[in-house]
Structures are given as C-alpha cells and as structure tokens.
Amino acid sequence: MSKWEAALRLVGVGFFIGGSIIMGVLAGLWLDSRLNTTPVLLILGLLIGVVVAFYGVYRMLLPLLNNKRDKESG
C-alpha cells in the first residue's frame, strides 16, 4: 500500500468515529421522543454508534494492520 493511501485511511478515521456515535445518539434521542421510551433507545443508539465506529475503523485500517504483520513476520 502506498504512503498516500495509508495516510488517507488514517485521516478518515477521526470524523468517522465522531459521526457514527453522534448519529447513533441523535437517532436514539429522536426515536425516544417519538415512542416515549426515554432513555432506552438513546442508550441503544449510543451502543450501536460505538460498535459501528469500532467496526468501521477496523475495516478502514485492516490493510494497514496486515502490512505491519507481513513486515514483522517477513
């Protein structure tokens, strides 16, 4: 992988984490106010946001991790 691709993948991570957690929380808050279930869906949305954030970051950085492993073993 080129340096540029690695850099771009890393740059994308920050706002992705923020975006997914905020979206989860906002969706939870909105659904809570609609369904009167405060705060169950807020917490659920937060959890889903965090999980999506971790998974997305893992997917974005997977090639970088593989590169490193190759170098260590080789």
Added chain:
Amino acid sequence: MPKRRVLGCSFPLLAVIAAALLGLFLVSFLSGALGRSLIGDVGLPGWLSVPAPDPKLPPEAVFHLLGFPVTNSIISAWLTIAVLVGVSYVVTRRLKLVPNRLQALLESAIGWLYDLCREVAGEKNGRRFFPVVATIFFFVLMNAWLSLLPIFGSINITTAGGEHVHLFRGANTDINLPLALALVSFIFVEYHGIRLVGARHYIAKFINAGRFFGGLGQLFRGSLRAGLVGVLTGGIDIFVGLLEALSEFIRIISFTFRLFGNMTAGEILLLLVTFLVPWLAVIPFYGLELLVGLVQALIFSGLTLVFATMAVTHHKEETA
C-alpha cells in the same frame, strides 16, 4: 565593495520596511479589540477598528428563481464553476508541447492526482475513478481558495425583501454543498461497487444470511451441533453485514461535517482574528487557510478514491 544585501534589499531599506511594519502592527494592535481591552482607548480614529463579526450558519437568499431561493453560497459555487471552466478552456484551447506556465502548473497538478489514483486503485480502476476524484478535488479546492478573496463577505446587496445580504459566501461553509458532494461521492462509490463486483456479490456484503439459514436447515434435519454453530456464525454474519451497511451511510455524515466544520471554523477564525488585531495579524492565518483548503480537498477526493477502491475489492482479497 559590493553592498551587503538581506532578503534582496539593502540594509537601510530593510530597516525602513521593518519599522513601517512594526508601526503598522502597533497601530493595528491598539485599534483592535484586543489592544483596546488590554491597554484602553488611546484615541485612534474609529475607522481603524473592525466591527465584531456576526457569522451566520444558514446561507442567505439573494434572489428567487422560479420559487427556489438562490443563496449567496450557490452564487459562489457558480463563480467557482465559472472559474474552473474558464481556466480549463483557456489552458486546453491551445495545448503546446512545451507548456507555458499555467499549462505546466495544471499538468503537474493533474498528473500528480492521476498518479495518486493509479497508485491507490490500480492501473485500470485508477483511470476509471480519476475524472470524478479530480473534479471533487478541484471543486472543493477552488471553493476554499476563492472564498479567501476580499470580494467574499464584503459586497453587500439589498434583496427584493429589503434585507442586506452578502453577495458571496464561501460555498463550503454552507452545509448543503458538503452534503451534496458527500452524496455524489456515496453514489459514485456504490455505483462502481455494484457495477464492478456485480449486484449480487455487492449486496451480499450487506445482507449475508446464507450461513444462518443453512444452520437452520441443519437444525431441522437433526444435526444439532452443526446447526447451532451455523446459526451462531450466520447471526454474526448478519450483524456484520448490518454494521457494514450502517458504516456506509455514516460516511456521508462524516464527509459532510468534516468539510463543513473545517471550512466554517476557518472563516470564523479569520473574522475573529481580524476583529481582535486588524490588518497584519490575519496574514499567517490566511496562509493556514490556504493549507486547510488544500488538505480538505485532498481528503475529500482521496477518501472517495479509497472508499471506491474498497467497494470494488472483494472482501476476501482485502483481508488476505
């Protein structure tokens, strides 16, 4: 004996320039809000100081076209398009084998972007993705750089409704434009994903229930152990597919807010520094904003490229 020269000037000239700059800085510091609050009013004329900025997040409608409000950010985006089209036309009208300066500049920029595309996405896909990636790059870049011109935020006009609004406003600082670009990027990525991987394989990345139903089938056939394992791993597959789909949509949000946030923060920073210390202090921040515009354009187009590459690469190839 040759005279000693510093920065291309003789020493007395340099001293005069430095003294003038220092004087200007002192006057600007004393007339700005920072100097006034620290030292107090020293009786400088009022026109030296800058009024407190009043940034507005929603853009203002300048006029209406067939019932649609045409905002100042749309007009700025049109200006950007006009500049890009004009420059491309002037440069490509008479291409020379030995390029002039402007052609050489554009050739090196486009060549660099093209190399980046091929490096990240491979020879064939890089060629395929290049037009959209380069368009996003230049559009975001020119939006950011043009909004640093003095005509932005200073020309006031009166609308039909009698309001005073700015004629131009940095197009990237209106959240609708980053959102529209993020949607373009999203559709571009999905389109190429579906076209190059095939609709069935591409959608299987998000809805992956094969092992789940296989496991259920085995349960019905009586093999309890294999069935339970199948249902469990199938459940994980479905969950991962859901996460994959969600993260695809979250990208739109993160694209939008990254560009909007950085550009709006930059504009407010410039306004505030001009308010605190007018004239000279803002110059380094202008340099910073030039850099931020370049970086944001690179990030927006580069991430589109990376995501498109991820979409056309099979999951197994990527992890292997």
